[in-house]
Amino acid sequence: PWYSKAEQLFRVRGCLGEDPTEPFHSIPYAFKPVPDEPPIARARAELKSLGLHPASLPLGVDIEAWLKEGKTGWDAFPNTGQGKVDAQTGPLAAALADANIKLETGAHVGWLEVSPDGKSIAAIHYTQNGAQKTLSPKLVILSAGAVNSAVILLRSPSAGNGKTGGKGLANRSDQVGRNFMNHNSSAMLAIDPRRRNDSVYQKTLMLNDYYLSDGKGGKPLGNVQLLGKIDGNMLRANVKLAPKFALDFMAGHAVDWYLMCEDLPDPESRIMVDGKEIVMQWRRSNMQSLEGLTKVMRENFRACGYPIVLSRPFDKRTPSHQCGTVKMGNDPATAPLDPFCRAYDHRNLFVVDGGFLPTSAAVNPALSIAAQALRVADHIRKMELSA
Ligand SMILES: Cc1cc2nc3c(=O)[nH]c(=O)nc-3n(C[C@H](O)[C@H](O)[C@H](O)COP(=O)(O)OP(=O)(O)OC[C@H]3O[C@@H](n4cnc5c(N)ncnc54)[C@H](O)[C@@H]3O)c2cc1C
Structure with missing residues (x-):
């Protein structure tokens, strides 16, 4: 549905x-x-x-x-x-009608901090109005688009890689950033x-x-x-x-x-x-x-x-339907996300944007991304928020 x-x-x-x-x-x-x-x-x-x-x-x-x-x-x-x-005008307006939802504007996420055991995301590091800020929510849903979600994950330090370089987060499969379509x-x-x-x-x-x-x-x-x-x-x-x-x-x-x-x-x-x-x-x-x-x-x-x-x-100056960089799949060895967009490597991280698409099909993608976002939200509500 x-x-x-x-x-x-x-x-x-x-x-x-x-x-x-x-x-x-x-x-x-x-x-x-x-x-x-x-x-x-x-x-x-x-x-x-x-x-x-x-x-x-x-x-x-x-x-x-x-x-x-x-x-x-x-x-x-x-x-x-x-x-x-x-x-x-569509989903955001509907979401903001809920008193529990607050929108922070002008916030630019730089990287995610992983917990000492590497199994969850401990904090989000972002800048807002020139100030460095952090947030430590129970769940992290990364939806920065196929290019920027991959960039944020690749820029985030993982246990072994220090702050720069390396494979970043959610990347046991070495597929983050790959399969760009x-x-x-x-x-x-x-x-x-x-x-x-x-x-x-x-x-x-x-x-x-x-x-x-x-x-x-x-x-x-x-x-x-x-x-x-x-x-x-x-x-x-x-x-x-x-x-x-x-x-x-x-x-x-x-x-x-x-x-x-x-x-x-x-x-x-x-x-x-x-x-x-x-x-x-x-x-x-x-x-x-x-x-x-x-x-x-x-x-x-x-x-x-x-x-x-x-x-x-159209040439590479118009990559308007970008997708595929953090794909979902059934096998953690070949995909960063499970079919509900949860990162195999970090239990409290979901990546929900054009990046999850394993193939690009040949139609405009926005409604498929929105449909999966609604499906994932329903899954999160049942699995994570029901208690
Ligand atoms: C000109 C144009 C026309 C299009 N027309 C159609 C169409 O008719 N039909 C259709 O289906 N699709 C269309 N698309 C494609 C569609 O817009 C995208 O496929 C869709 O928006 C992708 O959704 P997304 O959630 O992956 O990313 P986005 O919608 O790009 O959302 C990502 C959000 O994350 C924010 N962000 C990025 N980096 C950071 C960061 N570091 N910190 C904080 N926030 C960040 C961005 O500002 C953005 O708001 C069009 C695209 C373009 C460019």
Whole structure:
């Protein structure tokens, strides 16, 4: 039930029954999907005419509030309003309604201190407003994101390693920081110079026809979904030499898509620390899936009547779906965390963020992370807090 509970917490809007890869849902969506604007309704019909199965993209977006705040087509930024339901407007607001929960802001965790026997975390060391502080809670839940949780663990002294260097905490398996994954993804612009795309909020479609196989019984390729609306200024950041009016024209006549493929776990794809620096050694894998998805979608959009189809892969400057650095697993020899995200090495430490994911799948990860967080919280409540 946890994924559905996460969808409820983030007030996700969607529609069951359209996506051929849809898993079982224990609770239907509480809100109807964000409706297609006319150019996107046309794109949906065009893809359907090819025998494909475009489906409404599940969105944690309160579209009425979003459009009231501004006619903004791009949403890949922290939203200070109520339109985009993110960690702050969704779960954090719900948590802070509980009188037992206190939020400390501006606190930067540097390292964790282990107990003399090494079996538990004795203290959290952090800075706040320039002051060094410590906290010694019964349970420690580390949720600093896949990069920073690994960094905090690697920077923490373990029994044998002194304060710098060494393997850090929760790292008997030597897997902390390893298996860093992100998605292999591309932006694809399907352009028809005869038709404008005047949508304001266009991110209402996805396509999973190539998620489980390439459509011909071959290997999986990935997920396709709409991007926020690209404008000429965004194109200019990538295409320096073209005149601005040409970029505005292209953007105004494009339907903008995001192709997303799985990055596979690789122990040599790593987050490491080097003194104060964080080193990201991202070794991408499975690029052939992205090539395959790019090829088949280019053919599809051409068949839909778009004479120009442009694509560009995202590079390592946009690791927006980072995961995998503190993976969960059944064997302490190969994974730092058990399936409830408890560190095998330290009984009172849980690491609950994108780091626990053992694989990256080929979809946006936030709800899977939230679902596991709810599952782990329920486990902690039953196992640690019930007495
Ligand atoms: C531009 C962009 C767009 C995205 N769009 C989507 C989307 O549409 N759908 C989707 O599913 N996913 C999306 N993602 C990915 C999604 O945001 C992440 O996968 C998700 O937030 C990861 O959750 P997390 O708990 O692992 O880490 P985070 O959400 O990054 O949380 C980590 C928190 O820890 C804090 N922190 C870090 N280090 C320290 C420290 N040393 N001390 C104290 N606090 C610390 C950070 O400030 C942060 O608040 C997007 C990401 C980006 C960047």
